Amino acid sequence: MMNFFDVICAAYGWQGLALMAVIVALWAVQIYFYAVRYRRLPKYTNNALPELLTDEPPVSVVIVTQEDIDFVEQRLPKYLTQDYHTYEVVLVYVGNNEDFSILLTQMRLKYPHLKITNIKQNTRFPISNKQALNFGIRAAAFDHILLSTSDTIVPSERWIRLMAKGFTRGNVVLGYCGVELRSGFAGRLMRTQRMAESMTWLSAAIAGKPYRGVRNTLGITRDLYLSVKGFNHLNMNMGEDDLFLQSLADEATFSIIISPRATVRQKVWGGASWWLGARKYFGHTYRFYPLAARNAIEWEGGSRVLFFLAAVAALVVLPVELKIATAVIVVLRYLMVYLTVNAVRKRLGERRIMSTYFLYDLFGVWVDVTLAASRRIYKDETVWR
Numbered sequence: 001m002m003n004f005f006d007v008i009c010a011a012y013g014w015q016g017l018a019l020m021a022v023i024v025a026l027w028a029v030q031i032y033f034y035a036v037r038y039r040r041l042p043k044y045t046n047n048a049l050p051e052l053l054t055d056e057p058p059v060s061v062v063i064v065t066q067e068d069i070d071f072v073e074q075r076l077p078k079y080l081t082q083d084y085h086t087y088e089v090v091l092v093y094v095g096n097n098e099d100f101s102i103l104l105t106q107m108r109l110k111y112p113h114l115k116i117t118n119i120k121q122n123t124r125f126p127i128s129n130k131q132a133l134n135f136g137i138r139a140a141a142f143d144h145i146l147l148s149t150s151d152t153i154v155p156s157e158r159w160i161r162l163m164a165k166g167f168t169r170g171n172v173v174l175g176y177c178g179v180e181l182r183s184g185f186a187g188r189l190m191r192t193q194r195m196a197e198s199m200t201w202l203s204a205a206i207a208g209k210p211y212r213g214v215r216n217t218l219g220i221t222r223d224l225y226l227s228v229k230g231f232n233h234l235n236m237n238m239g240e241d242d243l244f245l246q247s248l249a250d251e252a253t254f255s256i257i258i259s260p261r262a263t264v265r266q267k268v269w270g271g272a273s274w275w276l277g278a279r280k281y282f283g284h285t286y287r288f289y290p291l292a293a294r295n296a297i298e299w300e301g302g303s304r305v306l307f308f309l310a311a312v313a314a315l316v317v318l319p320v321e322l323k324i325a326t327a328v329i330v331v332l333r334y335l336m337v338y339l340t341v342n343a344v345r346k347r348l349g350e351r352r353i354m355s356t357y358f359l360y361d362l363f364g365v366w367v368d369v370t371l372a373a374s375r376r377i378y379k380d381e382t383v384w385r
Contacts, residue, residue, distance in 0.1 A: 016318050020325065023314060026307040027329050033300045034333075034340045038199050040206045042343035046255055049169040056164040058086035059219075060140035064132040065093055065150040066121075067100045072107060075267075078154040080111040084161050088113045092136040094127050096120055115139065128385060130231040130240050137230075143222040146173075147241075151267040152216040153180060162262040163219050170255030172248060173219030174205055176348050180268045185356075190268065190275050192356040193364065199344055200297055202256060210254045211293040215241040217264045224252055235385050239285050246290065260349030280371045284383045301365040307333070308362065337361065 061079055065071055079089050093104060093116060101118060108114050117139050119127055137145055144167050146160065156162075166173030176198055179190040201212035218241055232247050233239040245252075268275075286294070314326040341357055 016322055019310060019314055019318065020322055023307065023310045023326060023329060026303045026310060027333055029299065029303040030307060030333055031336060034336045037203050037207075037296075038340050038344060040203045041199065041258060042340075042347045044206050044256065044258060046166065046169055046257060049253070049255060051168055052170065052253070053168040055168070056085075056161065057144045057167055058142040059084065059088075059144050059146055059160055059164050059167075060142040061087065061089045061146045061148060061160065062133060062136035062140060063089065063091055063148050063150055064129055064136065065091060066095050067097050068150050069100070069103065071150040072100075072103055075150070075153055076107065078157075079148070080107075080114060081157060082154075082160040083157045084164065086142075087160055087164075088115055088141055090115045090117065090136045090140050092117045092119065092132045092139075094119045094121050094132050115141070128234075128237055130234065133240060134230055137222065137225060140222070145220055145222060145225070147215050147218045147220070148264070149216050149266075151269070152177065153265045153267055155263070155265065156261045158261050159217075159264060162257055162259060163217065166219055166255035166257045167221070168255075170253040171221040171224045172210075172213075172245065172252040173255045173257060174202070174210070174213045175217030175219075175257045176202065176263050177214045177216035178263055178265045178348065178350060180265045182268060186272045186275070187268065188353055188356045189272070189360070191350060192353045192360050193275075193279075194266075195345065195348060195350050195353065196357065196360055196364065198348070199341075200300070201293075202258065204293060204296065205254055205256050208254075209292065210249060210252075211246055211290050212242040213245045216266055217262070218245075219255075220248075224248060227251065233285075233288070236285070237383060237385055238282060239288070243285055243288055246288075258347055260347075263349040276367075276371065280374055281380060281383070283371055283375060284380070286372075301368065304361070305365050334358075 063076075063079070076089075076091070089111075091104065091114060093101065104116050104118075108116055117135055119132060119135060121127060133147065144164065146163055148154075163173055163175055166175075177194075179187070179194045181187075181191075198214075201210070204211060205213075228247050228251070231240050231244050233243045236243075311326050311330050315323050318326065337358075338354065342354060345351070345353060
């Protein structure tokens with residue numbers, strides 16, 4: 001064996017062998033994420049969890065809005081025409097516009113299961129989203145509550161039915177929110193990044209280590225909400241989904257609903273610059289994530305970058321035999337990525353994003369690092385209260 005190793009070293013040099021060993025090790029890390037961790041999503045079934053309720057319970061949907069006429073006229077009716085036996089929509093309006101209040105009253109006359117709570121906005125002491133949600137949750141008639149947002153598009157009349165089914169298996173229900181379907185390359189990149197990001201926290205939740213959800217489609221029981229005295233991190237204008245869920249991790253039973261019919265979408269308000277600005281803003285909660293969650297995110301991204309750099313170095317400096325071996329390893333990695341991401345894409349109801357996923361695969365980490373550095377350099381006072 002030693003003679004064989006000496007022959008190999010003599011042929012390729014210990015530096016070449018060391019580089020190949022690094023490539024194989026990084027490839028193994030990547031295969032773990034794509035062949036094991038992310039494969040949980042297409043294989044997941046919520047029915048494997050113990051049953052807590054035999055029937056889907058009555059549900060209150062709580063949404064906070066300001067003076068958003070587009071929401072009232074276009075998106076709110078989708079919530080009010082759901083195919084579900086017993087539910088209400090609690091709309092918390094934060095503002096002072098009398099004309100908008102009249103519009104909401106007219107909607108209330110048309111839809112009796114719409115409940116409106118009005119909070120007057122004070123410019124000296126502005127109402128935070130968490131405070132508004134507190135009002136809505138306390139005004140809710142039912143103990144099983146779905147949270148959503150005014151910029152969320154509900155494409156299916158079965159959204160409540162599917163999310164409420166999650167309450168039969170857990171007291172916290174996590175769903176998937178994609179980005180609004182729109183034409184153009186920037187729109188596809190936004191959808192790709194959102195799905196890739198969601199793969200990390202959904203797979204962790206399926207493994208029993210939840211650390212994040214999205215308030216666009218999130219369920220919680222009133223008892224659980226009150227048991228932790230409501231939202232935490234009250235000094236931040238964010239975190240009512242991810243940071244709040246982390247405070248529940250020891251007491252909650254998490255149910256995950258992933259289906260194309262349960263997928264909601266976030267409205268897009270601009271192009272790539274708007275999207276990057278929003279990601280930079282909401283990324284302020286990342287440093288409060290559990291160490292295990294941050295390690296998983298950074299291990300995947302870091303191993304991906306190092307794998308590509310090591311592969312490029314091998315293709316440039318190593319002998320032809322090792323170049324071929326490196327190329328085979330890269331192809332095998334891409335094959336696994338394609339098979340897993342394509343399966344996840346179908347489960348979440350995403351389409352036409354595989355080509356942009358490979359772009360994200362190459363450059364996504366660099367964008368994340370740039371946004372993180374920007375948050376450290378340029379302080380955003382709007383994050384804090």
